[in-house]
Amino acid sequence: MAAHFGRRLRKGAATTAVAAAAVAALSASQAPGVTVDDQGRQASSDSTPSPEDATDGATGNSPYYTDLPPLNSPNPSPGTGTGQATPGTAEAGIPATVLDAYKKAEAALREKKPGCNLPWQLLAAIGKVESGQARGGRVSADGTTLSPILGPQLDGNGFAAILDTDDGAYDGNSTYDHAVGPMQFIPSTWEWAARDGNGDGREDPNNIYDAALAAGHYLCRFGWDLSDQRDLNKAILSYNNSTEYLNTVLSWLEYYRKGTHEIPDGTGTLPEDRSDDTIVRPSPTTSGTSSPKPGPKPEKPAGSSPSPKPTPPPGTGSPSTPPPPTTTPTPTDTVDHLEDAGTAQLTAMAGDAFSKRISTRAETDAGKAVAKVRIRFTIVGDTDTTFTGGESVATVVTNSTGVAVAPALQAGEQTGAFAVQATVVGRTIPGVAYKATVTERAADTLVRTSDKALTCTPGGEFAEPVEVRATYNGVAADKVAATATLIKSADDPTANDKGPYFKDADGKAIRTLSGLTTDANGLLKLPQLYADDTAGTFLLRITTAGGATLTVELTVAAAETTSPSPSPTPSETSGT
Incomplete structure (x- = not known):
């Protein structure tokens, strides 16, 4: 997550109670079967592990904003020129460039992975929770944040311990990793999830177009269908493995689905509360064991002064500058x-x-x-x-x-x-x-689908169509390009100028057909064949990409006439 956005305001007890009730309701209704461990992390068997160390999630399980949306609906959107906004519309507004990035990512995933059914509102919900919509839309025209958005150092001090994986290229820290950008990717995840969302030839985690598209692909891996609640839960938990995170994102997803609108860049509402604003302390249970529960950070007593720093022994370094940690090579x-x-x-x-x-x-x-x-x-x-x-x-x-x-x-x-x-x-x-x-698609064999002779009278048309089947290695060869030509002879493959012919769109005789293609079953059925007044035997040659060739014999001959049998002579009938 990014650093705190200005001075934090503490919410009243009533608002806190309402928020807790909302989270509880979502947990019961939208995350069935999910349990948590003693650190609040998801521990359901429904979760699918990722080959890319999904236990760290996209963000390395970094802190996130826990503000919940208002209970009142964002609808209707504020009208132009009224000078007034209906309750809830301030939170419903999404900066123009950020909103455009979410919608473009949804469109790209609809084409690339239509079965994922990714809604742009899910990206908006995650963007709200991770960075407050890129710090209220503080981005340039091409979608790059005006200043870097970095999460805390993941040094194991209250967070995951993730040693540097990018030599500080993305986060400026060559010792530990930080989550980076408006969608808060850790560098090791960005290395494989990165996308170029704005077509500038770069994959920049600090660019909302790149980050939103990467987040969409990340959420759509494993063949998840995000219109299915169980898959939706798994995808969100893979981003940050915490049930509180899941419920917070689901709250914003539902809120944005009810209605949202575009606002100018840089004018978005900034979040106030972060998940690392609490500490974990043990709480006794009836069984005599203890489990950690979050509680408010301890505050200093009024009028207290900081404890003096211990004086280091002579010859030693300052305790405020500990030696760099020694790490075992990965x-x-x-x-x-x-x-x-x-x-x-x-x-x-x-x-x-x-x-x-x-x-x-x-x-x-x-x-x-x-x-x-x-x-x-x-x-x-x-x-x-x-x-x-x-x-x-x-x-x-x-x-x-x-x-x-x-x-x-x-x-x-x-x-x-x-x-x-x-x-x-x-x-x-x-x-x-x-x-x-x-x-290119190819065939190595062509055969006719019928063994009937192909005959016609001069000036007539052939009753039997020419149909062939193309195969490649014995399997039907579909979408293979083919050409059919009425050739002069077996040794002369040039087009004949007499005999059978096809017709073009204007009804004129043509003797070569190109641009033919076999169907899904490898079949090719030629158009109607006609004959001119020339009698004889003619050849039709069909060739395909890949070198398959078939020569078909066509016969044009006058119809045979049947002569009546001569009458028998009297001597033949008398029997003498």
């Missing part, structure tokens, strides 16, 4: 380079899954395998190929042999070459680039 710290772990040639036909997967090995300087290291695989280049699930970025942890295997690649319709870049999350060492190619 597996990531020991990685010197990445190596290809036997990845084969990456080629797939458009629309197909790649049969081979990318394997990368993390090694020390001495060539020893390094386990438990995050490897980030990023698809780069002009391509619509994705990993399974529709993502262009995937993060995989190396196994005991130091190898990370990327998810399978799914080819799109765009052909050509692209690359997949493998890098170590949290380290700035050279990565490994894997070249991949998508080829």
